[in-house]
Amino acid sequence: MTHHNLDNHAAAVAVLGLGPMGRALAAASLAAGHPTVLWNRSPAKASALVAQGAMLAPTVADAAQRASVVIACVMNYRAVRAILSGLERPPSGTFVNLSSGHAAEARDMADWAAQQGVSYLDGAILTPAPTIGTAAATILYSGPRALFDESLPWLESFGGSSAYLGADVGTAAAYEMALLDLFTMSVGGLAHAFALASTEGIAPTAFARFARGIGGLLPDMADRFAEQLTSGTFTADISTIASAASAVAHVRDAATAGGVDPAPLQAVQSIIERAVAAGHGGDSYARLARSLVPADPAEAAR
């Protein structure tokens, strides 16, 4: 394939940003045989990849002019802006931002890119750096379909699933934020539960044996939430919001008694109690997702 020709800069991929994720993307691109141009604010991070055949560009502008697809993977959108503000002309190829942020930031960046004449695709990496280049990688993309299709031969080298979500450039970031919400709240729950168990002298390994089972409930619950939120029917076949209200009160008391910060439980308790006060105590947990969005016109109409 022509894009494997090392002399053909137009077929290269550029990776801007060489943190753990940028390095993983660059390594996967090299492993797939693509000419790979690198740039990082701290150039020393490129050395291992250069030893594997990547080319280190002296400036962002140089990297951006030498590739068909220019990937940015830095800490946040502010860093992307900082990098791009140094460019005097648009990148030669499609600019694909894989740095994390929320949907409005992606849309602002796309507006800015349009003003600069830059072809812009946004993406969100859902899996950790070690998955990149393996079947376990999942990366979401949104923005102009044609840009995704044209860039796919390069994006596919990152492995696993490259999912196109639609023309609204903010969609990939929106998914990333909601999934990070689930992840961070789950991690917070795990930390809180281990802390509470420790106040009663329960050994971490003994506790983990049963904690695993709670995590195992979530996949089926996600499907049930989806089904009920889609149908708008919150029949409680299993547990009601009222039963959750009583459970959270017990746990909060136990946390307070054990000297564990009850603040995370208070936050959940107030969400549950608002739903009960609004008359939804007999409904299933999925109703809580509706109650959290009081401005939702669908909710107001019910």
Ligand SMILES: NC(=O)c1ccc[n+]([C@@H]2O[C@H](COP(=O)([O-])OP(=O)(O)OC[C@H]3O[C@@H](n4cnc5c(N)ncnc54)[C@H](OP(=O)(O)O)[C@@H]3O)[C@@H](O)[C@H]2O)c1
């Ligand atoms: N690591 C993962 O497993 C993972 C998983 C999913 C998503 N992500 C996302 O991927 C992105 C990159 O993550 P990461 O783990 O590689 O590391 P990171 O710590 O989030 O970002 C490090 C990179 O950002 C650069 N950077 C930060 N501020 C900058 C600025 N003002 N100007 C220019 N460059 C700047 C750093 O340059 P220097 O080297 O010069 O400091 C480095 O290249 C993040 O948005 C992260 O949320 C990461």
